Amino acid sequence: MSVGTSVDPSLGMLGSIAESALDPDYATRADAVSSHATAAIRRSVRGRIASTLVIALTMAVLVGGIASLKGANTGVDAQRQELRQRITAGVGAGDAKASQVQSLRNQISQLAPPAVPEQAESTGVSALAAASQAQGRGATVILTDAATAGTQNKGDPSLGRVLDSDIQSAVNGLWAAGASAVAIDGQRISSLSAIRSAGEAILVNYRPLSSPYVVAGIGENLASDFGQTANARSLQSAARDYGLGVQIEKSSSLTLPPALLTLRYAKVVQAKEARQ
Structure with missing residues (x-):
């Protein structure tokens, strides 16, 4: 008779724990x-x-x-x-x-024909109106854009450009010094002239100009007299502060062309009408 082997229940639990720890x-x-x-x-x-x-x-x-x-x-x-x-x-x-x-x-x-008194008077009026060529001794004021920055430029190169107001100042200074005729780069200044800016360009008589700007005037002792004007001192101040180039030169002979004038209200008087 054989004896059966009994299994301890705890062994089954241990096996289960081992399999699923x-x-x-x-x-x-x-x-x-x-x-x-x-x-x-x-x-x-x-x-x-x-x-x-x-x-x-x-x-x-x-x-x-x-x-x-x-x-x-x-x-x-x-x-x-x-x-x-x-x-x-x-x-x-x-x-x-x-x-x-x-x-x-x-x-x-x-x-x-040879000039008569009336024609001589007409010639004088023509000169005053800048309608005729002007010749004589005088002076030139040369304005140029700044080559280097001035003390007040603060790194802005536009402050070193010549402005229309600078050219106007030079023209007014020449008139104040006794100039009988003025021109800018060959553009004769008359009572109908305009000096203005358009963007970066400067227009004189509606002609665009660029640096250097040569302002020429006819008159005796014009260079020295211009140097004593307030306009000259203003330009020298701009040269010192913003680096503008300002040169005043004496000239023994200048020839300024006439202005291109268009009559608006006046009309040419014929010789027959003038005698009546």
């Missing part, structure tokens, strides 16, 4: 954390891909915008250059016409 709740929690980590990694990868796509699109838009701006600037530069060429051509044509008008006036003066 971790509590089921801990295992469930570990699986959840692992799942969340995997999902986070996937979301991170997707986010990086999305961010890369957004950056790439942004860069494409920026590059396209820069390219279009460059194209627009190129078109604007071309238009500006074309306008400059047209203005230069127009000014050149106007100067040629003015030279032709002056040549014809000189021919008319040479063909005119």
Whole structure:
């Protein structure tokens, strides 16, 4: 008769503990954390891909915008250059016409009969109106943009440019010093002349001028007399503070062209009408 072997119940419990040492709740929690980590990694990868796509699109838009701006600037530069060429051509044509008008006036003066008292008086009026050529001794005031910054420029190069008010000051100073005729870069100053700025350009008689600006006047002892005017002191102050170039030179012989005048209200009186 054989004797059966009995199994201790505690051994089964020990085996169960050995097989599943971790509590089921801990295992469930570990699986959840692992799942969340995997999902986070996937979301991170997707986010990086999305961010890369957004950056790439942004860069494409920026590059396209820069390219279009460059194209627009190129078109604007071309238009500006074309306008400059047209203005230069127009000014050149106007100067040629003015030279032709002056040549014809000189021919008319040479063909005119000898002067009579009335004509002599007319000649004096013509000189006062800047309608005739002026010659004689005088002085020139040369104004140039600043080559270096002055004490008050504060790094702004625009403060070193000659302004229309500077040229007006030079002209007024020459008149105050006793000048009988004044011209700026060959543009005769009359009662109808305008000295003004248009952007960075300075217009005299509606002609654009550039540095250096030569303001010439006819008169005796004009250089020394101009140096004593308040206008000359103002220009010297601008030269000291903003670096403008101001030169006052004496000239033994100057020739100033006549102004191109257009009669607005007056009319030419014929000799027969003048005798009546």
